[in-house]
Amino acid sequence: MIPPLALSLGEPAGIGPEIVFKAWAALKAEGPTFVVVGDARLLKAAGAPVAPVFEPDEARGVFGRALPVIDVPTSVEATPGRPDPANAGCVADWITRAVDLAMDGRAAGVVTAPIAKAPLYAAGFPFPGHTEFIADLTGDLPFDGTRGPVMMLTARDLRVALVTIHTPLAEVPQLVTADRVIRTARVVHEALRRDFGVARPRLALAGLNPHAGEGGSIGLEEIEVLRPAAASLRAEGVNITDPLPADTLFHDDARVTYDAAVCLYHDQALIPVKTLDFWGGVNVTLGLPVVRTSPDHGTGFEIAGKGVARADSLIAAIRLAADMAARRRGLR
Structure with a gap:
């Protein structure tokens, strides 16, 4: 039995309170058990029966x-x-408290409801997003492996990891370096073994250019950066392909040939995930000393408070976090 998960409530003006209530309603009979770190009033307003607790372990009884x-x-x-930027400090505090519970071992891992970056930035929040913030919070905790953070998205039988994340497309080629590719692939390789139970991970590397450069006639990054990086990884024992054309990497027959794809920029990774399972994708942060997952969608301001938000992705994130936490404890 693992401790309950800690779930930070996210942006208070978004769909977080509604989908958290719906996730609890779907999971209350069989779990996984989680405790919310956030404003109880918001959850009551969403219709949830609330039980105030002080420690995650109290969640089991209620x-x-x-x-x-x-x-x-x-x-x-x-x-x-x-x-409202006035609530940005609370949003950051909810995340910090949830991470602290996981670092102390009182929570098995962290699940984060969506946040809105604009009000956080307006209040002086210095991190690009959840991923970098949680990496900073856990920076002093020992970790047996290649340190991330690396963002991975999962949906059904597809896992994609990103070398660059929220980077303008014009800047991507300069940031796709051999060192970044190698570090990302190492983190993914180790996480597949540690957190997903894949004994011999197979990685596919996406090319940057159309047709993976067509032998250098449509770009040289595959020849000058990606192939040498893949060769270096294979010399370390990482099973990874040379760069492959991204337009043929995600169909049904291709997906059975690898356990995760290392992608080079945001849309290259997220379009196939959201096409395959728009409602059920999960965002996972790899290479951290704590487990962290999140739904693969935003705050849904346009539907907040209307009762129509779907909790599929949050439910999948909670289940995946519990499974990863159990594997880290040798229970899977």
């Missing part, structure tokens, strides 16, 4: 009948669809 919450109120009242 999870079947009520949503356990470590209550940390917002600074100002949240209005659905209208984010």
Whole structure:
């Protein structure tokens, strides 16, 4: 038995409270058990029966009948669809508290509901997003492996990891270096073994240019950067392909040939994931000393408070976090 997961509530004006309530309703009978770090009032407004708790372990006794919450109120009242930078500090605090619980071992891992970056930036938040913030929070914790963070998206039988994330397309070629590719692939290789139970991971490397450069006639990055990086990885014992054309990498027959694809930029990875399973994709941060997952969607301001948000992705993220945590404890 693993400790409950810690779930940070995310942007208070978004769909977080609604999908957290819906996820609890779907999971309350069989789990995984989780405790929410956030404002209990928001969850009550979403219709959830709330049980205030002080420690994650208390969640076990109430999870079947009520949503356990470590209550940390917002600074100002949240209005659905209208984010307020005044609550940015609370959003960051919810994440910090959830991560602290995982670092202390009181929570098995962290699941994060979506945040809105603009109000955080307006309040002076210095990190690009969740991934970098959690990497910083866990930076002093020992970790037996190649340190991330690396963003991976999963959907059904597809896993994709990113060498660059929220990078303007014009800047991608300069940032796709051999060192970045090698580090990303190492993290993915180790995580597949440690967190996903893949004994002999097979990685596919996506090319940057159309047709993977067509022998240098449509770009030289495959020849000058990607092939040498792949060769270096294979010399270390990492099973990875040379760069492959991205337009033929994600169909049904191709997906059975690898356990994860290393992609070079945002849309190259996320378009196939969201096409394959738009509602159920999960964002996983690899290479950290704590487990962290998140739904693969945003705050949904346009539908916040309307009762129509779907919790599929959050439910999948909770289940994946519990499975990863169990593997790290040798229980899978």
